[in-house]
Amino acid sequence: MSRIEPRLIHDGVAFRDLDGDGVMAPYEDPNRPIEQRVSDLISRMTPAEKAGLMCHAPVAARPDGGLAEESAGPLPVAPTTHAVRDLHLRCLTLMAPVAAGPLARWHNRLQDLAANSRLGIPVLVSSDPRHSANENPLTSVPSGGCSRWPEPLGFGAIGDAELVRAFARVIRAEYAAVGIRMAIHPMADLASEPRWCRAAGTFGADPDVVGRLAGAYVEGLQGARLGPGSVAGMVKHWPGAGPQAGGEDAHFANGRDQVYPAGLFELHREQFRPSLRAGAAAVMPYYGRPVGVPGLSEVGFAFDREVVAGLLRRDEGYDGVVCTDFGLLTAAVLPDGSVWPARAWGVEHLDRAGRALLLLDAGVDQLGGEWCPEVITELVAAGRVGEARIDESVRRVLTVLFQLGLFEDPYVDEERAVATVGRADFAAAGAAAQRRAMTLLSNDSRLLPLASGIRLYVEGIDPGAAAAYATVVNRPEDADVALVRIGAPYEPRSGLPEAFFHQGRLDLPDRQREHLCALAATVPTVIDVFLDRPAVIPELAACAAALVADFGAGDDAVLDVVFGHARPEGRLPFELPRSMAAVEAHPEDLPGGTADPVFPLGHAAETHAWHPRGEGA
Numbered sequence: 001m002s003r004i005e006p007r008l009i010h011d012g013v014a015f016r017d018l019d020g021d022g023v024m025a026p027y028e029d030p031n032r033p034i035e036q037r038v039s040d041l042i043s044r045m046t047p048a049e050k051a052g053l054m055c056h057a058p059v060a061a062r063p064d065g066g067l068a069e070e071s072a073g074p075l076p077v078a079p080t081t082h083a084v085r086d087l088h089l090r091c092l093t094l095m096a097p098v099a100a101g102p103l104a105r106w107h108n109r110l111q112d113l114a115a116n117s118r119l120g121i122p123v124l125v126s127s128d129p130r131h132s133a134n135e136n137p138l139t140s141v142p143s144g145g146c147s148r149w150p151e152p153l154g155f156g157a158i159g160d161a162e163l164v165r166a167f168a169r170v171i172r173a174e175y176a177a178v179g180i181r182m183a184i185h186p187m188a189d190l191a192s193e194p195r196w197c198r199a200a201g202t203f204g205a206d207p208d209v210v211g212r213l214a215g216a217y218v219e220g221l222q223g224a225r226l227g228p229g230s231v232a233g234m235v236k237h238w239p240g241a242g243p244q245a246g247g248e249d250a251h252f253a254n255g256r257d258q259v260y261p262a263g264l265f266e267l268h269r270e271q272f273r274p275s276l277r278a279g280a281a282a283v284m285p286y287y288g289r290p291v292g293v294p295g296l297s298e299v300g301f302a303f304d305r306e307v308v309a310g311l312l313r314r315d316e317g318y319d320g321v322v323c324t325d326f327g328l329l330t331a332a333v334l335p336d337g338s339v340w341p342a343r344a345w346g347v348e349h350l351d352r353a354g355r356a357l358l359l360l361d362a363g364v365d366q367l368g369g370e371w372c373p374e375v376i377t378e379l380v381a382a383g384r385v386g387e388a389r390i391d392e393s394v395r396r397v398l399t400v401l402f403q404l405g406l407f408e409d410p411y412v413d414e415e416r417a418v419a420t421v422g423r424a425d426f427a428a429a430g431a432a433a434q435r436r437a438m439t440l441l442s443n444d445s446r447l448l449p450l451a452s453g454i455r456l457y458v459e460g461i462d463p464g465a466a467a468a469y470a471t472v473v474n475r476p477e478d479a480d481v482a483l484v485r486i487g488a489p490y491e492p493r494s495g496l497p498e499a500f501f502h503q504g505r506l507d508l509p510d511r512q513r514e515h516l517c518a519l520a521a522t523v524p525t526v527i528d529v530f531l532d533r534p535a536v537i538p539e540l541a542a543c544a545a546a547l548v549a550d551f552g553a554g555d556d557a558v559l560d561v562v563f564g565h566a567r568p569e570g571r572l573p574f575e576l577p578r579s580m581a582a583v584e585a586h587p588e589d590l591p592g593g594t595a596d597p598v599f600p601l602g603h604a605a606e607t608h609a610w611h612p613r614g615e616g617a
Helices: 033-045 047-052 080-086 100-115 152-158 161-178 210-222 265-270 275-276 305-315 352-362 374-381 387-401 413-421 425-437 510-522 540-543 555-562 580-585
Strands: 007-012 013-015 055-059 091-094 124-127 180-183 232-238 257-259 282-285 290-291 441-442 453-457 479-485 525-530 547-550
Touching: 013 413, 033 210, 033 387, 047 210, 047 374, 055 080, 080 091, 080 100, 100 265, 100 413, 152 161, 152 210, 152 275, 161 180, 161 210, 161 413, 161 425, 210 232, 210 275, 232 441, 275 305, 282 305, 290 580, 352 374, 374 387, 425 555, 479 555, 510 525, 525 555, 547 555
Parallel strands: 055 091, 091 124, 124 180, 180 232, 232 282, 257 290, 453 479, 479 525, 525 547
Antiparallel strands: 007 013, 441 547
8 A cells, every 4th residue: 555646647657746846857757767866866955955865863753653753762862853854864763662553654654754845855764673682772672573583693503594584584574564674784793702792793703604694684685686675784883893802892982992913804804795795785884993903093993084985995896875883973962961972983082073074085975873964064065075075975875765666655554564573474483593593502411302291490481481391390409400591691881871781701790600500509400591792601511411502582492492392503603711811811803712612613512312493393
């Protein structure tokens, strides 16, 4: 169902009269080549309209599908109506977890707002990942009913490129149904530094896996070429965000540096080539500033002309959209009144205009997370940036909007959205992937798989779910086996937004370690660890009767695996170091290679005792 009929007819060609003049302008003609349509539209745009296309701003949506004009969550968002109507923004990333029906309604209202503008340029809606367990609002969005899959690390554990393509096709279907036409993913970063908090969004630390799967992901999102059936992919974080100094993340000043003590800058950069060959519509550089890399300045990647115009455009031949990571120009005022500084590492001394000037000179097309197009128009008015340079970026952005078919029909059908998002076959495929990704780390006593009906003591798992598999008891002393689920250790940080990130040490707190080892001394204990990054757990490897890793799995998935109804097929997508001393001595840019790891990269214990996949499920 389309909301844009009736169309006008010119020489037998139906077209949308976007500018309302009753005549088919070249940019409105669906039969013209996209290059001609883009050129015609640029010739009609004001500097303010062009600058609006160069901001990629966060917005929210009300649960009922209404447009949100103020921030309701932990982070500031642009007032939607003002952004679209007055600031001429046309690329908006949705931060809110809204159900499919209201989300489709919101999207159509947003397109109505854009359609009533002078030129009728539609809106491109983007989103961070919505299909996994990560609950950090700076890196993902709660599902809003999307099918649930493992984190990308889980796909790295499986290593199956066709499964990744299938997953990305599901994302494409669910996103497109509600009007999300750009995915701010995948990550092609190599998770070489064990402490780095963004590992969950990567495909792991294996250079033979990461780039290949990222490329497959882009293929699944976009198809053979970007078109009306595609979701555009924005691969990140060029040229590789993994080697963070000390493992601290570049969202924050204490993690501004990326270091390469093993000299492996090129290994990280190589992981992006399959995504670029797959035609990724957009690329996002990371916040970090490289330290000690010949030929590169010690400024945030997006500010360095050699990184964007040189390594990416000149050397890789890339001519798509480059969008900065969010918040390089403007500090964010948080709900508690605290200020989160702009991530302008190495150029903190510059004002917003100075930073924007550097970004444009570097070859950037869009300012991620910003809704300040006046910074760009003021640079043009002052003669500091030529309008031809602005047109270059506007051309890239408009090309994507035309390729996606948004000028022909930007609307979605609410009933179809409800029927598509979280569809039963999508949910079943996600559930199967959760199980496949799980990794058997140890089973020396051959306790697994467990026999149905045993007396089971549980911690960290829903007793009601466990009761479908075993007789759940309240005391370890009364159990045949204990089953415990824990998360990978981290050091809680105070204050937002840093509290959202799992950073710091990887070893268990003393109290938790002592409790788990005491439990294992009381009753044979199976421990499942959700690895959103590596963990230093040699004591658990020694005391647990069996040790299992998951990469984002429901209780039912874990129970299916430990009771033998589903087979764990994963192999560790990174290694589990033996000690924090080994982690601290390890070069941040080297994937694997800590001293005497408990479990090396690619490890998996034998699973011969399990049924073949699908049997007995």
